[in-house]
Amino acid sequence: MGTEYIDYAMRCSDHAGKLWTELEKAFRSTRIENKFRLIGSFHSFDMDSEVGVRENVKKFNRIRIELELLGEDVSNT
Numbered sequence: 001m002g003t004e005y006i007d008y009a010m011r012c013s014d015h016a017g018k019l020w021t022e023l024e025k026a027f028r029s030t031r032i033e034n035k036f037r038l039i040g041s042f043h044s045f046d047m048d049s050e051v052g053v054r055e056n057v058k059k060f061n062r063i064r065i066e067l068e069l070l071g072e073d074v075s076n077t
Contacts, residue, residue, distance in 0.1 A: 035070045038063055042074070 042063050047056040064074050 031070060035067070035072060038067050038070070039072065042067060 045060055045063065047053075048059075067074050
């Protein structure tokens with residue numbers, strides 16, 4: 001391996017580290033926003049009279065599952 005390759009690899013490594021840091025920031029921000037949106041939807045859930053009970057339950061369970069995936073504790077109490 002020549003020194004040019006080593007220099008190139010080091011530069012790519014620096015860029016990859018910076019890119020990863022920016023991606024982490026964006027992910028955390030989006031994750032927090034999603035969590036607050038879902039918590040609001042969970043606590044203010046109203047059944048839609050235009051659709052059946054099954055669809056309402058599916059929608060509610062979807063919110064609950066997404067919250068659990070984000071690490072939020074959702075219990076029956």
